[in-house]
Amino acid sequence: DTMDVVQPVRILGPPPLPAKATYREAIGSLRAGYGLWVRAHKTVSLDTCWRSSRRGVRGSRWHQTATRSAVSFGAVGNATGAGSVIDPAMACGFWKAILSMLRAAELGTLAQSGHLERGASSGGHSISVQLGNGQEHRLEFISQDLLKWLREIEVSSEIT
Numbered sequence: 001d002t003m004d005v006v007q008p009v010r011i012l013g014p015p016p017l018p019a020k021a022t023y024r025e026a027i028g029s030l031r032a033g034y035g036l037w038v039r040a041h042k043t044v045s046l047d048t049c050w051r052s053s054r055r056g057v058r059g060s061r062w063h064q065t066a067t068r069s070a071v072s073f074g075a076v077g078n079a080t081g082a083g084s085v086i087d088p089a090m091a092c093g094f095w096k097a098i099l100s101m102l103r104a105a106e107l108g109t110l111a112q113s114g115h116l117e118r119g120a121s122s123g124g125h126s127i128s129v130q131l132g133n134g135q136e137h138r139l140e141f142i143s144q145d146l147l148k149w150l151r152e153i154e155v156s157s158e159i160t
Contacts, residue, residue: 014092014095015048015098015131016134017049018049018050019047019095019130019132020047021046021127022043023127023142024041024128026041027073040074043070043071043073044069044153045070045071046091046094047083048066048095051065051066068084068086069085069086069153069156069157084157086153090153090156097146097148098129105141126138126140126142127146
């Protein structure tokens, strides 16, 4: 009990599937026409769903999922390509960081956390998350842990 008071234990399981996340970061502006400029974004998208079941396949729940990621650059609304399949361990780390942020937002402690990226509330970047068939959540505060996972996913993904 004393240990829980000093540092509470959090148990975060995998999210309800299918799970979708889209991270958007403003990187400048693009010329859309004569005298018309639009904001350019880097977009990292992840989709995690159950893998079709195969007989005799055993393992953790994360090994029974498939996660696709795609990175794109351009104006908002540009479609992403087919994307890349990412490692279950990387997907697990990413979704744990998302669930931790959603929990902090639910408790109202997200803005007070010392682990947030500075300037995140300025409109520079945001993440939209939808778990299962639930409501979509949009967060403008991004934790350092989540940024670390996004960088790893970006490096391992195809750029479209």
